[in-house]
Amino acid sequence: MASLTTRFKGHRYQTVLNIGLLLACAFASSYLILVGAWSGAVILLLGTTILIAMRMIRQVNKQQKSFAQFIRNIAHNDFSTTTLLHGADDATADFLAAQKTLIDKYKQLKAEKSAQHEYLDRVVEHVDTALLCFDEAGKVVIANRSAKELLQVSLLINMHQIDAACLLLGEAMRSLNPGKSQLLKVVIGTETMQLLLSARDFKLLGNPHKLVSIQNIQAAIDETEIASWHKLIKVLTHEIMNSMTPIVSLSSHLEKNLQDDHDTDMGRGIRSIASRSQGLLRFVESYRSLSNLPAPVPTEINMADLFDRITLLIEDRLSSHGCTLSIDVNPPSMTIIADRHQVEQILLNLLANAVDAVIEQPSRHIRLKAYVDSRRRPVISVTDTGSGIPEKQLDDIFTPFFTTKETGSGVGLSLSRQLAQLNHAALTVRSEVGEGSSFLLVFERNRSGSSSWTICPLA
Numbered sequence: 073m074a075s076l077t078t079r080f081k082g083h084r085y086q087t088v089l090n091i092g093l094l095l096a097c098a099f100a101s102s103y104l105i106l107v108g109a110w111s112g113a114v115i116l117l118l119g120t121t122i123l124i125a126m127r128m129i130r131q132v133n134k135q136q137k138s139f140a141q142f143i144r145n146i147a148h149n150d151f152s153t154t155t156l157l158h159g160a161d162d163a164t165a166d167f168l169a170a171q172k173t174l175i176d177k178y179k180q181l182k183a184e185k186s187a188q189h190e191y192l193d194r195v196v197e198h199v200d201t202a203l204l205c206f207d208e209a210g211k212v213v214i215a216n217r218s219a220k221e222l223l224q225v226s227l228l229i230n231m232h233q234i235d236a237a238c239l240l241l242g243e244a245m246r247s248l249n250p251g252k253s254q255l256l257k258v259v260i261g262t263e264t265m266q267l268l269l270s271a272r273d274f275k276l277l278g279n280p281h282k283l284v285s286i287q288n289i290q291a292a293i294d295e296t297e298i299a300s301w302h303k304l305i306k307v308l309t310h311e312i313m314n315s316m317t318p319i320v321s322l323s324s325h326l327e328k329n330l331q332d333d334h335d336t337d338m339g340r341g342i343r344s345i346a347s348r349s350q351g352l353l354r355f356v357e358s359y360r361s362l363s364n365l366p367a368p369v370p371t372e373i374n375m376a377d378l379f380d381r382i383t384l385l386i387e388d389r390l391s392s393h394g395c396t397l398s399i400d401v402n403p404p405s406m407t408i409i410a411d412r413h414q415v416e417q418i419l420l421n422l423l424a425n426a427v428d429a430v431i432e433q434p435s436r437h438i439r440l441k442a443y444v445d446s447r448r449r450p451v452i453s454v455t456d457t458g459s460g461i462p463e464k465q466l467d468d469i470f471t472p473f474f475t476t477k478e479t480g481s482g483v484g485l486s487l488s489r490q491l492a493q494l495n496h497a498a499l500t501v502r503s504e505v506g507e508g509s510s511f512l513l514v515f516e517r518n519r520s521g522s523s524s525w526t527i528c529p530l531a
Contacts, residue, residue, distance in 0.1 A: 090128055097121040142171045146178060202286040204245070206231055207279055214283070222286060224261050224446045237261075244269060245284050261446070263514070264500050266290045291498060291516075294489070320349045365487075368411035368494045375406045375442040375452075382416065382440070386423050395427055395436040402443045408450050408515060410495040415452075415513075418491050418499070421484040422454040422511050429458030429509065445514070452513040460505040469501065 101117040196203055196214065202222045205214035215228035223237045235242040238258045248254055248271040256267045268287045273280065323346035379399045390397055408415075423438065430436040439455045461469065470489045485499075492499040496516050503509035 090124055094124045205281055205283045207281050221447050266293050323349055368414055370409050371412055373408050373412050375401045382419050389427055393427055393431050395430055398439045400441040406442055414491045418488045421488045426454055426456035429456045433458055450515045453510055455510040457508045460507055461503040461509055
């Protein structure tokens with residue numbers, strides 16, 4: 073600081089001296105001209121005056137060029153001061169030192185801004201909610217990892233990509249009013265989702281932008297639905313069991329005490345009551361299993377071995393109905409971590425339904441496949457060549473008690489979805505009338521890239 077003060081004083085004294093000399097020469101020249109002195113002295117003084125003025129002008133130009141170069145460096149993010157300090161004399165050292173101080177401050181502010189940007193970027197990438205920001209032209213300026221995974225793309229540049237993945241979602245995002253939320257059911261890839269959309273409008277550098285958050289609440293809806301069914305089934309089974317138990321007991325007692333009245337109307341009626349009440353009890357017991365599922369015991373399961381075991385268990389049923397089964401595991405070494413018995417039960421239920429779906433079809437083929445989807449999640453699919461499921465029934469097939477079969481109980485698919493949920497998986501269906509159906513068992517994974525309940529080596 074003392075050095076800068078000394079240089080500033082020296083520069084000030086030099087400027088005052090130059091101005092004093094300039095004034096003195098101008099005064100002397102004027103005086104000599106007035107008194108009619110020797111013209112040579114006048115010329116000499118005028119020349120000296122011009123030289124002093126030129127020196128001052130040159131010094132000002134040098135400072136202006138230096139400052140202009142400094143501004144250009146800042147504009148081009150060039151923080152080097154070597155050019156500015158090279159060849160500097162004491163007269164301009166204070167000005168150059170001030171430039172260096174300003175550059176250091178600018179560098180600090182830029183570093184802080186870069187750190188803040190990186191911090192916000194990390195936060196946006198970390199959240200599980202999909203975030204998308206786009207301008208009026210449809211250019212996507214922000215798309216975090218959750219958004220890319222949701223839309224099953226590796227790079228998002230504009231809204232046309234979202235339209236290609238799901239036109240309904242793209243239209244909803246554009247038309248969504250700020251501060252409002254919208255629940256939207258869509259199909260992206262092979263997955264059916266319930267999406268909750270929220271939007272905010274803002275201006276960035278004077279241009280209107282819209283920020284949309286997207287949450288896939290399908291798992292939460294399924295979990296709430298299953299919990300509600302659990303409560304209802306517990307109440308129903310409890311009340312039905314309380315009412316039917318004495319009926320079964322009394323009808324069985326009366327049936328045993330019948331001697332010669334077996335063929336009378338009363339005897340046949342009592343036997344019918346006993347038979348139907350016992351059947352109803354067995355029916356209720358089957359539903360009670362829906363609300364008393366055991367906790368899963370996860371173990372590592374080799375998919376190829378699992379499929380071989382499933383094939384043996386269902387081989388007789390396939391052959392008796394003339395069905396063919398193809399198996400595909402990709403990669404061949406694929407494994408998952410889940411409860412082996414519960415996964416087997418899910419697949420047996422799905423394969424049994426697939427057999428029923430193709431019995432009356434000319435092509436009776438079922439495909440059992442294990443693979444890794446675009447989001448690196450393990451998937452098991454069961455696809456049949458049946459007649460398909462009508463769209464109006466797709467929302468009901470996982471509902472307890474719902475069945476389209478004359479002898480069906482409506483337990484299989486509901487039980488399978490609950491077993492899937494226990495193993496951190498989702499059971500969904502894709503079907504077209506006349507084209508067949510495909511049931512997908514999708515195991516979720518965590519944010520680190522590995523699976524919380526599943527692993528899937530690619531080698």
